[in-house]
Amino acid sequence: MTLSExxxxxxxxxxxxxxxxxxxxxxxxxxxxxxxxxxTDMVKKLSEKGVANYKPYKGxxxxxxxxxxxxxxxxxxxxxxxxxxxxxxxxxxxxHEVAEQLEHIKSEKLIDQLDxxxxxxxxxxxxxxxxxxxxxxxxxxxxxxxxxPIGSVGVCVGVKDSSPPFLKxxxxxxxxxxxxxxxxxxxxxxxxxxxxxGERIIHISNQIASNLYLKITE
Amino acid sequence: MTLSExxxxxxxxxxxxxxxxxxxxxxxxxxxxxxxxxxTDMVKKLSEKGVANYKPYKGxxxxxxxxxxxxxxxxxxxxxxxxxxxxxxxxxxxxHEVAEQLEHIKSEKLIDQLDxxxxxxxxxxxxxxxxxxxxxxxxxxxxxxxxxPIGSVGVCVGVKDSSPPFLKxxxxxxxxxxxxxxxxxxxxxxxxxxxxxGERIIHISNQIASNLYLKITE
DNA sequence: ACATATTTTTAGATTTGTCTAAATATTTAT
DNA sequence: ATAAATATTTAGACAAATCTAAAAATATGT
Numbered sequence: 001m002t003l004s005e006x007x008x009x010x011x012x013x014x015x016x017x018x019x020x021x022x023x024x025x026x027x028x029x030x031x032x033x034x035x036x037x038x039x040t041d042m043v044k045k046l047s048e049k050g051v052a053n054y055k056p057y058k059g060x061x062x063x064x065x066x067x068x069x070x071x072x073x074x075x076x077x078x079x080x081x082x083x084x085x086x087x088x089x090x091x092x093x094x095x096h097e098v099a100e101q102l103e104h105i106k107s108e109k110l111i112d113q114l115d116x117x118x119x120x121x122x123x124x125x126x127x128x129x130x131x132x133x134x135x136x137x138x139x140x141x142x143x144x145x146x147x148x149p150i151g152s153v154g155v156c157v158g159v160k161d162s163s164p165p166f167l168k169x170x171x172x173x174x175x176x177x178x179x180x181x182x183x184x185x186x187x188x189x190x191x192x193x194x195x196x197x198g199e200r201i202i203h204i205s206n207q208i209a210s211n212l213y214l215k216i217t218e
Numbered sequence: 219m220t221l222s223e224x225x226x227x228x229x230x231x232x233x234x235x236x237x238x239x240x241x242x243x244x245x246x247x248x249x250x251x252x253x254x255x256x257x258t259d260m261v262k263k264l265s266e267k268g269v270a271n272y273k274p275y276k277g278x279x280x281x282x283x284x285x286x287x288x289x290x291x292x293x294x295x296x297x298x299x300x301x302x303x304x305x306x307x308x309x310x311x312x313x314h315e316v317a318e319q320l321e322h323i324k325s326e327k328l329i330d331q332l333d334x335x336x337x338x339x340x341x342x343x344x345x346x347x348x349x350x351x352x353x354x355x356x357x358x359x360x361x362x363x364x365x366x367p368i369g370s371v372g373v374c375v376g377v378k379d380s381s382p383p384f385l386k387x388x389x390x391x392x393x394x395x396x397x398x399x400x401x402x403x404x405x406x407x408x409x410x411x412x413x414x415x416g417e418r419i420i421h422i423s424n425q426i427a428s429n430l431y432l433k434i435t436e
Numbered sequence: 437a438c439a440t441a442t443t444t445t446t447a448g449a450t451t452t453g454t455c456t457a458a459a460t461a462t463t464t465a466t
Numbered sequence: 467a468t469a470a471a472t473a474t475t476t477a478g479a480c481a482a483a484t485c486t487a488a489a490a491a492t493a494t495g496t
Contacts, residue, residue, distance in 0.1 A: 002483090004482085004484095025445085034483090036445085037445070037487095038485070041445095041483075056491090087335055088328065088331035088335055094327070102320075107315070107316045113308070117306055222453065252453090253455065254473075255474080256455075258476085259454085275473080439496095441494070443490100443493085444489100444490080446487105447488085450486100452481100452483090454481085454482105455481100456480105458476085458477080459476070460474080461472100461474070461475085462474085463470100463472070464471070465471090466468090466469085
């Protein structure tokens with residue numbers, strides 16, 4: 001597989017939402033940052049190679065084989081992310097771009113040994129699960145704050161909405177990625193929450209809560 | 219720089235023997251495993267980019283800028299080799315192919331942190347020096363056995379001649395990469411050597427000695 | 437259901453890095 | 467010094483991945 005092919009496979013996988021939904025040409029084009037006409041060409045090729053199922057005007061899908069490739073890429077990507085954060089002191093938000101390159105390195109031994117070196121981690125720094133060598137998946141450990149039981153503790157590992165106003169709000173309230181958060185209680189009336197960050201207790205609306213991802217630790 | 223361009227730069231660098239000798243089109247073609255006509259095209263491009271100095275029918279050279287790029291690639295390659303051997307239990311002879319891929323990863327922070335993680339190593343597993351971030355070089359620590367003072371101890375890190383007969387000889391005499399070798403003495407008459415490997419003392423001809431690289435440790 | 441808007445595909449061009457075959461320059465041998 | 471051998475470059479073609487512009491199919495609104 002070439003670099004480009006692998007990028008398309010990953011994009012089809014991620015847009016397919018895990019259940020291998022059929023993906024539209026336009027959505028793919030946006031994902032891989034190219035034009036729809038280029039996507040058409042590529043998905044035809046992937047189809048001929050047995051990696052994807054493409055039906056003109058209907059969309060694309062990964063074949064069994066394509067899914068195996070996608071999972072292996074996701075596995076590599078996430079293992080490298082763990083490596084960067086745990087061993088090389090990268091922060092949370094710096095890892096993606098580099099992992100995007102590292103995931104294309106071809107060496108089975110490299111990934112096996114990296115996995116071992118990292119102590120066989122089950123999730124990446126964003127709380128997303130790492131597929132096993134054979135392609136099995138644990139359930140995601142990251143959840144939106146409003147889906148977490150009262151009393152839980154978690155680390156803030158991501159945001160759903162990454163628009164400037166929301167990020168500005170987080171900044172103003174000193175909520176940052178990597179912070180440990182305790183969910184104190186929830187207001188019946190409006191679904192707002194009280195949460196504890198370090199020694200501070202903060203009140204946040206349900207809308208805020210439903211855009212903050214936590215990796216649960218207790 | 220693209221992958222290909224970087225491969226050519228490295229090839230020009232290595233064929234230039236450190237002193238930036240002018241390199242012939244044919245030699246380059248052999249090194250990067252392509253045809254001379256392709257080399258001509260590429261070196262023209264590198265020349266236009268200010269990376270190399272190319273004179274038709276005469277050969278190519280790296281510019282100052284090209285040398286900086288080459289040294290950075292060599293640095294990356296060798297740091298990754300150290301990583302593979304020290305952290306991921308790769309053996310000596312498995313690292314090259316993988317490092318060849320890893321050296322193209324673009325991230326300054328990645329390399330700085332890797333260097334730190336590895337404890338700022340000065341040589342790679344073959345005894346070749348690792349250029350500093352600014353491009354400075356220590357002298358090579360690997361030497362041919364026949365250029366080493368009597369009484370020295372070193373680790374076998376490579377062979378000059380890698381032909382089957384020679385490798386077969388080494389195998390038969392249980393001389394392997396990674397072995398620690400003591401140079402006991404040298405015979406005046408024919409330049410042959412007595413060396414100690416583990417508890418065994420072996421007699422080797424001068425020709426053998428002049429094809430074994432050691433990384434000196436005492 | 438029809439016209440309009442959107443999405444997708446096709447056709448043809450472009451760029452990068454490569455190739456083959458032929459032409460040209462350089463080197464070597466006598 | 468000249469012929470033969472070798473090395474290098476040029477010219478033209480090709481495959482991969484992309485693009486633009488135009489055509490075709492599908493979806494949408496009233």
